[in-house]
Amino acid sequence: MFSSNDIHTITEFSRRPAEHLKRLSTSKRPEMYTLNGKPSVVMQDAESYERMAELADYADSILKIRKALSETGRPLDSFTEEFEVRMGIRD
8 A cells, every 4th residue: 555655754754744744735645654663653635534534434334234234124014013003003
């Protein structure tokens, strides 16, 4: 997911934050920042992050719908009859 151009040190960021933020805004790609040679934080422009969050929510909804459709439920007639009796709306 990250190319070598997308990996920077936190020290680099702290020395030239405006340059890094401009690149993030222009490229729309997330960048990984390292601390002591290890991945520490990922930064991304707000617009791209919001889009990613929307897609994640959509994917989560699809998974929930698929799970619900795969479950065996009770027949609608059986539920309706019991519901009407319980709610006192049956003749």
